[in-house]
Amino acid sequence: MQHIYFFGYGSLVNRTTHLHAPAYRARLNGWHRAWRAVPERALCYLTAVRDPQASIDGLIAPVPGENWAELDQREAAYDRHDATATLDHKSDAKEIVVYAIDPARHRAPGPDNPILLSYLDVVVAGYLSEYGPAGPACFFETTLGWEAPILDDRAAPQYSRTCALTDEIRTLTDTGLELMGSRIITAAD
Structure with missing residues (x-):
């Protein structure tokens, strides 16, 4: 039986956050990744946005038995889009979708739409x-929207799929944020 695959470009790239296997590295062409704000949530979401000049790396994996309920619940703010023809990968996947927020529902983040540092890690x-x-x-x-502030929640992670934070991950995240000129805030700010 041939399963439909998903393309992950955020937390779904981290295999410890899901049980979908086998997973393969892939490149999505014609899309870029961006932090976006939506009316029903104060925090920023990471989404894919159509852009014919861009491409983003990520991971594809099958959804066995076409059981999408758990993944759809995890990605509740997003719609599924067929990405089969726009992906480069080395798997036998015949059908692949990408989750993205409807462009009519999102906007660039502002000062009141932070990115969770625990999610970013x-x-x-x-x-x-x-x-x-x-x-x-x-x-x-390759990600847009770094004007959003970064909410430092490392001491008490708000992201439900937080992973072990190594010195290497901390350094790579902190260096990336510094290069992007990101503003770090705390819950008290």
Whole structure:
């Protein structure tokens, strides 16, 4: 039986956040990645946005038995889009979708739409694991929306899929944020 695959470009790149296997590195063409604000949430979401000049690296994996309920719940703010023809990968996947927020529902983040640092650490850990030290650097460079403040929640992570934070992940995340000129805030700010 041929399963439909998903393309992950944020926390889904981190294999410790899901049980979907086998997973393969992939490149999505015609899209870029961006931090976006939505009306129903104060925090920023990471989404894919159509852009014919861009491409982003990530991970594809099958959804066995076409059981999408758990993944759809995890990605509740997003719609599924067919990405089969726009992906480069080395798997036998015949059908692949990408989750993205409807462009009519999102906008550029403002000062009141922070990015959770605990979430960002999970994403950086995934890119480090899949693509080596160049992976997180590429993630930062190919993602828009870094004008959003970064909410430092490392001491009490708010992200539900937080992973072990190593010195290497901390350094790669902090260096990437410094290069992007990001403003770090705390809950008291």
